[in-house]
Amino acid sequence: MTPSQNIKTFLEAGPEYLPSVSVDCVIFGFHERQLKVLLLEFKHTKAFALPGGFVFKEESADEAATRILWERTGVKDIYLEQFHTFGEQNRGNWDVHKATMSSHGFELETNHWLLQRFISIGYYALVDFSKVIPTPDIFSDIGGWHDIHQIPTLILDHNRIVEKALSTLRLMLDYKLVGFNLLSETxxxxxxxxxxxxxxxxxxxxxxxxxxxxxxxxxxxxxxxxxxxxxxxxxxxxxxxxx
Amino acid sequence: MTPSQNIKTFLEAGPEYLPSVSVDCVIFGFHERQLKVLLLEFKHTKAFALPGGFVFKEESADEAATRILWERTGVKDIYLEQFHTFGEQNRGNWDVHKATMSSHGFELETNHWLLQRFISIGYYALVDFSKVIPTPDIFSDIGGWHDIHQIPTLILDHNRIVEKALSTLRLMLDYKLVGFNLLSETxxxxxxxxxxxxxxxxxxxxxxxxxxxxxxxxxxxxxxxxxxxxxxxxxxxxxxxxx
Incomplete structure (x- = not known):
């Protein structure tokens, strides 16, 4: 969501998105023996969520992930890597989307595109959280770093997405050491x-x-x-x- | 495609599938120092392809992968693992689908659901090819094992999907040794x-x-x-x- 857009524009963009496909980003932050994850907290409903969004028909999933992370948190220039696609038939309760939009004055019909089934492509990255300052988007009060041991209950299956990203990070740590570009020069x-x-x-x-x-x-x-x-x-x- | 279904039934099932999402299976076969991959060869058009298909609205992506592999090759009881989702905007030329359907007597309009953009979730497995005998479906003359060094040109981005599956297999070999259940007891x-x-x-x-x-x-x-x-x-x- 660029600052020039608003919620009405977002809701009307439905037909420009690829149906059934969403993207969620798990941004891990490391600094001085602490591991954190970047979460959004929705305005009004106070629900926590991963920064996520939808794929335009005219962009790749990778491009969407980069754009979504930037629109929702202001974070850019991070190499995002796909780690898993969440394709369960029921990925949780969409009521929070209804409630969030309602709190902004938009009542969604049951067949609204935002309330349909989406499979979500998960992307992850590991950064130094002391160098990455998120700025929240129009839906969120705050985008903040949460210690990995104290993740709150997240919307939909986002807790599971974080767990899967963490297990992938641990499994792949040897291979990702160079790729993540996290260490200082020496x-x-x-x-x-x-x-x-x-x-x-x-x-x-x-x-x-x-x-x-x-x-x-x-x-x-x-x-x-x-x-x-x-x-x-x-x-x-x-x-x-x-x- | 179960034997009781036909091409007309398949084409009419479009609205029952989740839009924009497909599944492709890369089945590696190992036996006596040979590594092969399971491919379909389309009737009439003679194009080669991975066994792939679409996700019903009422099933998970994992369930779809298992069903699709069985419907298209007769192969079952194989543990399929997701390895990557292919989300590029242009994944190649869909003319072969048009030509294949045309060869069966079905002319597809440009806006037909089968000719839309799909992101494809890739699944892979490693089996003993001497124990897995594929049986082709209604679209295919033959489902056969092809040596990894002699993969023909495949439809869409399927050559890239095979390459990515192979690099994942190589990267994960240590971890998959147990999971793939490939070795004999001793x-x-x-x-x-x-x-x-x-x-x-x-x-x-x-x-x-x-x-x-x-x-x-x-x-x-x-x-x-x-x-x-x-x-x-x-x-x-x-x-x-x-x-």
Whole structure:
């Protein structure tokens, strides 16, 4: 929803969308041993939801995901990756959409396009939440970061979508380390282990972790600078440049 | 397509399907160092395609995938897993659908539901192709196994769907070893390595492979039977039972 649009425009855009298809975005935020997820809180109804929306007939699902995230949260320049499509026949209760629109003065008929069955394509990303400040759209009071251990009840099947995104993130963490572009240019093994421990939500054995990371051959050790301290400074690593 | 249905019934079922959503199945078959994929060849037009179809309003996408695979190839009792949804705006040329229907005596108008934009949810599986004998449906002359190195040109973006399924299979092979239920009850390390080499399409170093497999802690060694031979028989493994 760009600022120039309003709810009436949104509701009238129904025929421009691909029927039956929606997109939901799970944006994970990491910073200093905390893992959070970006949620919207609807005005008036106070329901929580993932940033989601619909696919225009004239755009790809990937393009829709990028646009929707920007329209609903103001967040852009994030690489979103598809992780799962939610195709259950009954994905939950649509009453909240009816109530939300009603609270804005629009009464939806039962056969309104917004109340039909949608399969939803889930996209996810992992960012540094200290660098991403969301701005809420016209439907939302606030778009905020919520700790992964304290996710409120979300609309429809959005809690399940978050869980599936989290399990995918954990499963794919090794492969996504480079793709998500989350680490600073250089980092210590401790910092890397901290990222893994936070996302996996468990302590890892230092020696095993280090051996595994080095065996993946994606890290290179940066030449150590002279240190005046008596205590041995930690090695500094960076992700290998792929050529 | 159950045998009792015909093409007219299929074409008239349009309004019973969820608009804009289709399903395509990539069934990989492995046997004796060969990796194949299950394809349909259309009658008359001789075009090759993945077994695909549409999602009824009254079923989930997962249920649709299972039904479609059975209707189009006669193959059932296979665990299908979703791997990617193809949401590009233009997924290729629909003329082949027009030509196929025309060859059966049905001329489709440009606005026919079968010629609209569909996003397609991709499902895949890995089976032993020596145990799975496909039977073609009313649209197809034959449903057959094609070597992964000799895939013909397929309709729409189906070649891309096969490539994406293959890269997912390779990426997830470690995790899918148990899930795909492909190995016999017991096997040697050589047999396991042969499965990996065929799917990854490359030779692996025996020592590294063995170390990696054992480190995953999913295998257990079966007690060795007495062997009269002088030559040391290989160890026999099985997948650990999860309790």
């Amino acid at each position: 980092f210590t093994m401790n910092e890397l282990q901290s990222l893994y421990e936070t996302i996996l939500d468990k302590k890892l054995l230092r020696a095993n972790f280090q051996r595994k990371m080095l065996s993946m051959e994606i890290l290179e050790r940066v030449e150590k600078k002279f240190s005046g301290k008596a205590h041995k400074p930690p090695y500094i690593y960076r992700i290998k440049k792929t050529t | 096997f040697t390390m050589n047999e396991l390595q042969s499965l990996y080499e065929t799917i990854l399409d490359k030779k692996l170093l025996r020592a590294n492979f063995q170390r990696k497999m054992l480190s995953m802690e999913i295998l257990e060694r079966v007690e060795k039977k007495f062997s009269g031979k002088a030559h040391k028989p290989p160890y026999i493994y099985r997948i650990k039972k999860t309790t």
